[in-house]
Amino acid sequence: PHYLGWRKLPGFRNNRKRASIVVGNIAAATSGVPHDQDSSLFWHPNVIDIKLGKTLVSEDERAEKRQRKMDVAKKTTSGTFAMRLTGAELWDNLELEYKRFDKKYGHSVDSSGANLEEKFNAMFPISKIGQRGSVAGSSLTYSPGGLSPIMMQVILKSLIQQFKKLLEHVSEFKWRSPATSVLIVFEGDARRLEKVIESSSNISAKISDVRLIDFAYTKEHSEVDRDLVLGLKNTLEYLEKLHRNIAKS
Template sequence: MKVAQAGGHPDLVSIDSAKPHQLIKQTTKNELEFYRSIVNQLEYKRLSTDLKPWSDWRPNFYGSLDDQTDNEASIVLENLTYQRPTPKTELFSHPNVIDIKLGQRLYDDHATPEKQERMNKAALETTSAQWGVRLTGAQIWDNSKGIYLNIPKSFGKSVKPDGSDLQNSFNKLFPISDSNQHQEELAYSTGSLSSEILKNIIDQSIIPQIIKIQTYLSSFKWRIYGASLLIVFEADQDLLLAATSHSDQQIFQDLASVKVIDFAHVQLADSPDPGLLKGIQTTLDLFHQLSLQLSLQLASVQLDTQSSS
């Protein structure tokens, strides 16, 4: 079964049709070791301040399959885009999926000199080196056409390394359907969500989750290379209108999922990973700025409405 995915290697991920809430990922023994051992060492070191480890920052791990080699393994993980039943609706029906590569260094200590040189060049030629992020890819649901728009890796690689167009490029991953286009920094598409719904999802779900992840990982003493922040949120306009027609604003908190993924290159260290934290902060700044621009758009639309009435 096909996985709703942005970035990454879709040929290495599959879903067992009998267990659609799980996916099977072909990866390295290093990632299997992360889930079996390293992550426990990292999380349990926080027990002096936390009553119990918090694991919602990453996919749930369900074990591994027997088809392993010396360097490769097949692991069973939570399917982050699975359609979840909730009391009020079913999520996700048509999720938008955004993959943001985190970190300023893109290789681990075991990389060959040739790979180190290649990865350093890739970081310097993109926004990774300076900003700790690269827009890896996205799947955007078009409500009008009933299809997904796929944004490839090449999109993120085309953003200027100094980040001068990073915000505008980031905004293209979050288009809005408003007919009155007041903010030229925003992206507009008739098949997208309204600015009001998108802002509520960002403010009440995505940003709080990123802040919690940032706080939690700031004490991890590790180095992690090649990881991504995977952002998944419901994009079915009809479903969202039905779900949010109630006065209960709590529903917006459940409309998105934010997780760190891809742990094939992780090692314990004596301090937090500055490149990872830089990337998370940059992502948070991008969302805060997008939220501000959406607020300005909503205010302009309200003025239009008052003027025409």
């Protein structure tokens, strides 16, 4: 989902007025029904959630919760890279089912980032005949149910363009938005991507989307949220590096 606005709720919680966030659905269709490949409907969307920033909780939260969240940041890539892989659902084109990564996956990444590239790339598996899993000397992940190198390059190019636009805007916002995530959505169904790529060299169909989500602790501020910007920059860097490595493979 993506952010549309706020709606006030009656009553209080933790001495604060209650409110809810109004969201809309990015993936208008997730049923796998083969719609027109040029429509805005995904056939089987892949969804990746990445937590941004080094501070994962509001200054107004209870001391116990704040300390717990600070400890999590220190032990993970949140504290060093201002980003942490927090979950994903990826469509397997061979098994015809979703593969899931839960929040424990991000905690398995070394806080130094030693294996961050490998873990990041595992969320963008590539289908290549005769290869499966990680290959010695390569940071790429291969899976028979993944997308072909050409398809993945098309997806990555689309994501990179959107990340650059998002980063440009966020670099101007004066706010603090701890624990905000970036949601990456892209077409995971190889059947649709094959049709889209074959139909035109200038792709206009919606094959990906990038949105910021989770604004529970967001507040206006006198300065730009540099940690949020850093998290987006690092995520963009890994996307660009992956795009280059696939081109070389």
